[in-house]
Amino acid sequence: MKKLIPTKKIPHSYERCFNDSCPQSHECLHHQAYQLTRGQRLCGPAIYPEAWAEGTCQRFTDSQPVQLAWGFSSLYRNVPRHQRAEARHRVMQYFSSGNGPYYRHHHGEQKLTPRQQQDILQIVSAYGTTDDVFFDHYELGYDFS
Numbered sequence: 001m002k003k004l005i006p007t008k009k010i011p012h013s014y015e016r017c018f019n020d021s022c023p024q025s026h027e028c029l030h031h032q033a034y035q036l037t038r039g040q041r042l043c044g045p046a047i048y049p050e051a052w053a054e055g056t057c058q059r060f061t062d063s064q065p066v067q068l069a070w071g072f073s074s075l076y077r078n079v080p081r082h083q084r085a086e087a088r089h090r091v092m093q094y095f096s097s098g099n100g101p102y103y104r105h106h107h108g109e110q111k112l113t114p115r116q117q118q119d120i121l122q123i124v125s126a127y128g129t130t131d132d133v134f135f136d137h138y139e140l141g142y143d144f145s
Helices: 030-038 081-094 100-106 114-124
Strands: 066-070 137-139
Touching: 066 114, 081 114
Parallel strands: none
Antiparallel strands: 066 137
16 A cells, blocks of 8 residues: 655645545545545635546646755856856745745755756756756655645
8 A cells, every 4th residue: 555645744735635536536645635634624725626627637746755855055056156146046036035935945944846946957057057966955755836
């Protein structure tokens, strides 16, 4: 049997799917979130039946662990010194307003999803090569974005 996600890792705001008859339910992170928190909540974000169309679910999220990352210490290694501040500012803008989200991802309070990792490396690549550029830390986890 497939290992289930630890309940404490599921964000309270994560959408739950109640469709037990969905053929993808055993592989879906939304359905597993529901299964694990069943009976603990009376309301919250949910996936509606309209998400299921033409044989596939528009909100399906694979429940397989992904590689999460954090830390930017070597991210700007190949960026010329005179462009590092601008590159860092562009990465900060990616996270929206303020420095808080940037530093939460830098210090590991929040983890970068594979998509975020790709987007950030693309931003940095505009200033220099991303060959041999890595985030400081990696771990397996679940993409609850």
